[in-house]
Amino acid sequence: MSTAATLSSRPETVVRSVRSWKTPILLGVLAVIALLVFALGTPSAEVTFRLTDESAAVTLPNVVLWAPLVGWAAGILLALAAAHSAFLTSRGLRIPGWLIAVFAVIFVLAFLTWAVGSARTTNVALYGLLAGSVTLAVPLIFGSLSGVLCERSGIVNIAIEGQLLFGAFAAAVAGSLSGSAFVGLLAAMVAGVLVSLVLAVFSIKYIVNQVIVGVVLNVLVSGLTGFLFSTVLSKDGAKWNSPPRLPNLRIPFLADIPVIGPILFDQSIIGYLMYVAVAAVWFGLFRTRWGLRTRAVGEHPKAADTLGVNVNRTRFLNVLLAGAVAGMGGAFFTLVSVSGFGRDMTAGQGYIALAALILGRWNPIGAFFAALVFGFATNLQYVLSLLGTPVPNQFLAMLPYLVTIFAVAGVVGKSRAPAASGIPYVKG
Template sequence: MSTATQTHDIEPATPQSEGTDRVDPAALPSTARRAPLGFAVLALVSFVVFALGAPDGSVTFRISGDGDLFRIPDVVVPGLLTEWLITALLVVLTVYAFLRVRTGRLTPSWAVLVFGLLFVAGFLVWVVGAAETPSVSLTGLLAGGVALSVPLVFGSLGGLMCERSGVVNIAIEGQLLFGAFAAAVAGSLSGSAWVGLLAAMIGAALVSLVLAVFSITYRVNQVIVGVVLNVLVSGLTGFLFATLLESDSGRFNSPPRLPSYAIPFLSDLPLVGRILFDQSIVGYFMWLAVPIVWFAVYRTRWGLRTRAIGEHPKAADTLGINVNRMRFLNVLLGGLIAGIGGSFYTLVSVTSFTRDMTSGAGYIALAALIFGRWNPVGAFLAALLFGFASNLQSVLSFLGTPMPSQFLAMLPYIITILAVAGLVGTTRGPAASGQPYVKE
């Protein structure tokens, strides 16, 4: 295979002219029209809700906090003017997206990113402006969002290891949950958080082992196996929690907390200090894991082979790659990575295990993987978005906004639905994902 093949994904051919992204509009896939339609819906929401219901006063966004190395002035914006300006910009981007599709071109990624940031800004101005105190700390909002996204990032990276190999991993929820359970029990019995972290990785890998055996060796439908594993792990951990952990929580459900480290000087920087340089061990692992996985997938021989068996396993087999053995190992590796995310719940967030404490985070991690187009960096950014939405629910409830708490609780899942529905653009997974390989 050529070097170009090693460093770039194989994308489906699109009929287009040389040197341009313009194609016949009729040749565009139907999913290419979802982005302009999604823009139009959200722009209408911005007009009806944000602009017409804009707060009359000013809204304050605090950037610096107590103890920062230096202070950055608060950002104070007029609510009414800001909402109308944001709505106008959203309308402009919507028209631009429709014109692109009309002339046979896809909506560029930068337009999707700018539109999303503007919509989030409009939402924040609207909802914070309606609070009893129209002021919010951006540092706390972002730092909390990053913390909540840690297990989502590891879950999506673990799923990426599987799906890039051609194995659909619906069992991320079970991997995170069993990792959290194993970390709590092993950490409690040993008195060491590091032993708990290792147990979380092994526990999640055991769930991956069952997934690999049934989906690769016995060629059972991978989606069904994943769903069954999630139900099995939920029932098993719930039973053990009720019969073992609750009866003797001091022995089995009191793990120590993983240490957190604040890097001197850097942790005192405004805004980015708490996010990048004041993290738990698992948080620092997250910042390292994303570039490492990206490099491994796109810049190594292993990554080339992994992408090959996920796109065209028969061609990879003819080149001497043992497809099923490599899939098996990659699924186990994905479980080890997901287990680190599971340990976050019982060794970082809280120091005890509770029944079904992951609360569907595995499914959101799977949505982040799809939203990020099976790319480590894209999955990471999507996980950050979902973590931000989850933290926003807590912050807005604390501020006393008039928005119903039930709607705030729905925010992460609404974003998940929009992402999976493809309103952010066309997504294409590995061509052989979900297809068992039988050597002829």
């Protein structure tokens, strides 16, 4: 049979591109909200954003915005961006990430201007809002890095909540008994490793469902720390639950840089370790042999095994390392945020860290910025409630979880987890 006849006898293959309208629909809804609320419903007021503290060595002039102008300009720009995203989707083209990022920045600016303009006080310290957002994001960043280390090697880490909580508990107890915050930090890392050890043994050695093990560990740690808190820590808080705090280490000159100086160079030791951890995990994953092997066992463990990589040992060690990283995030609660442990004080932030991991597309840098988004949403709730805005506190408290839903649902872009994530490996 001739080649032409062979080709003509084959059924015609029709290739159709799959178009997702989730992002254009979401952007369109937000653009309509901006036009109705931020443009039509904006107050006729001037809003002042203070970029630096008046006592700072270097000061910047305040930014004064007229709320109606910002509302209408933002509404029009957002509508154009939504229309452009719909046009790209109709043509089967990918919506660029910068468009979503610019859309988010404009929407947040318009929301801030409208909310502050409607408040009792139309003056807000923007530098304080940003600095507080970074502070609140610290445990989320450590938790998301823990998830990156686990899932990049093929283990689903639902136990981030338990690692953070047990790290906070160990830091409080060890810091109180020793009188040293650094001993408490070390104890928190050990506590995180212990939780990870249980996760690794059951999920890797005994091949128990990883999601179930993680959920059980979260419940176990919550019950255990709650029991010890009520029976031991509460009865003698001076001995068991009075850890010293880690002071902020201000770097001269650098901390005086406007806006970013107080955020980057006026942190506790845990804050500086956060920056080091993000850089180290990124460099390790994408620039070292260890990182290549880790990504290999997370994507194709059988091929990695064929090349001589011990898959389960690599996974085991990475899960333990992830526990130490999450433990540092847990220490933040009792050594930096407050001087003492409280029952379930992590308040589900381990699950938000998991969402930041997904939103960041299993990349340390992406997870870092995603965690900052959640920290900003949390801090915005506190700042706006103090200013006396008309926005209900219940709605503001929902913001981190709404972002979590959008991240997990893939509205802001399709995310692909490592191919072997959650799949146990049995040699042979």
